[in-house]
Amino acid sequence: MSKVKSFWQCSECGHQQSRWTGSCSMCHQWNTFSEMQSVEESKPKFVSQKPSSKPLRISEINISSFSRKSTKMKEVDRLFGGGIVSGSLILLGGDPGIGKSTLLLQLAHFLAEQNEKVLYVCAEESIEQTSLRANRLNLGQDNLYLFNETSFTHIKQEIDKIKPTVLIVDSVQVVYKTELPSSPGSVVQVREIASECMHIAKGYGVTTFLIGHVTKSGEIAGPRVLEHLVDTVLEFEGDRHHGYRLLRSVKNRFGPTDDIAIFQMHEKGLKEISNPSEIFLEHRKENVSGCVATATVEGLRPFLIEVQALVTTSAYSTATRKTTGLDQNRLALLIAVLEKRVGYLLHQCDVFVSVAGGMKIKEPSIDLAVLLAIASSFTNRSIDTNTIVMGEVGLAGEVRAIPRIESRIKEAVHMGFKKCILPKKNQKELDKALASKIELVPVDLVDEAIQEILP
Structure with a gap:
């Protein structure tokens, strides 16, 4: 008769160990271990309907049988x-x-x-x-x-x-x-x-x-x-x-x-x-502070979205920071840059930022758009609806280059935008013909972007 062996297994990650602990050492979740018993069983054998294979040179492999539905x-x-x-x-x-x-x-x-x-x-x-x-x-x-x-x-x-x-x-x-x-x-x-x-x-x-x-x-x-x-x-x-x-x-x-x-x-x-850009921008309003258009890339596809921000005076001693569709830690970083590098006093303000349409954006190329949306709401000055903003923001207040800049701008031109705020380091990558279709404003620092878009 085979000997039954007990062990403890995490229900979250599957990690196994010989004794119970409160926290899993692999996934760090609490109260996830349950006692299991190892059972020797004869597993069913699967008979492949394909003939047994043998090593082949890569040049000899026929990929024509690689069919798609x-x-x-x-x-x-x-x-x-x-x-x-x-x-x-x-x-x-x-x-x-x-x-x-x-x-x-x-x-x-x-x-x-x-x-x-x-x-x-x-x-x-x-x-x-x-x-x-x-x-x-x-x-x-x-x-x-x-x-x-x-x-x-x-x-x-x-x-x-x-x-x-x-x-x-x-x-x-x-x-x-x-x-x-x-x-x-x-x-x-x-x-x-x-x-x-x-x-x-x-x-x-x-x-x-x-x-x-x-x-x-x-x-x-x-x-x-x-x-x-x-x-x-x-x-x-x-x-x-x-x-x-x-x-x-x-x-x-x-x-x-x-x-x-x-x-x-x-x-x-x-x-x-x-055409997702048209869908996500169809409800835009003119002369409203805290709203700015930006471009994001998911896989191979660029499309345009609207970032909305609302800045109000906090009624409590601790200010509230809330995001929808964005990383909340990234928002805290951008608020810190605005306070330190631009001088906006936001520590006593509630800040709410949302990506319109329920989108979830993970790439940092919309940093500058989020920062300018906050600045627009804080100063109560609207951003021209024909202007689009793109760029990553560093802790020193610099505007960093982003990938696939040309495809983003082409999408903006296709949607009828007249002006684009972009990182200065991306300017040399652009086709000169784009400059005749949209006004390109390269910026190197956050200050420059704010002065250009919120005079």
Whole structure:
């Protein structure tokens, strides 16, 4: 008889150790250890339907068999690098209610229209609920199968019967293996289910989508090995109170990373947005202080957004700093630069900064726009709506160069802007023909930018 060995495992990161501790030494989370027992079991052997391989010279490899499936959604195809690769394993994460199931149901419909046999495992909802959603979205094809099951053993049996070319599991945290003693959603269960799905995708050539839950911090729940196993990791972002959704490619073995596709949520499902700049700037008002347009780049795509700031006198001894769509630590840095390098006394002011439209911006190229929006609200002087601002701000008050400056300015020209405040160090990178289409004002310091835009 085999000896049963006990150990303690972190439910957040999967770290294992011999005794219990209050805090995990790997992810530093508290009260996440639970006692587990190692069970020796015979794992099922997967028989790949591909012939056994042998080492080949890279020049001898035939890449013509590297096929892609079109989703009939141009933005999604572009995000995947020209379509979904057959036999790939894709993980989709996002907040509850953001539209993950709606997106994959639409993709399942479009793929079924192209004679792809799709099996949609709706583990969290009944097939009647999923069918009602499909009817509301005017979706439904004979090649689209719905299956309500949480046991992976039964799911595998149906896969063998139906032999789908596309598999969707909604969601990976709910499906479980009865052979494992842990509960569904645990680190062990999620890791094993993901491994089984990887064997199905690679061994049988089934394009597989996994929907994943997210934690309070916005990360995909489960062990980090889940993201390592899959070929593509997509994050579905957005504010449920806004209609816009961002599908962000965090990892992609077959295409670009950090690229995005933008959608708008309607009663009939998600609608692609081909020109996001126009959407995010359509509600701009003239002669309002604290508002400025800027350009950001996500992946390969530049688009324009509006940054809004509101500065008021604080009613309490400690001033409030709040952000929406921006890093709050970055806001604190920019306020410190304004106080130290420009002389604005903001320590007794509440400062609120927001990116209009519910966007989340991580790159520092919008620093100068945020800083000027705060300065505009503080002085109660509006910025010309035909002016766009871009640049990173350093602690010394210098305006630093940013990447892809030419594509940003071309997008601004396309949207009808007449004036652009940009880093002086970027000026030499620009095509001289751009100067005839938009007034370029290079600045080296924050002071220069404020004097130019808020005379």
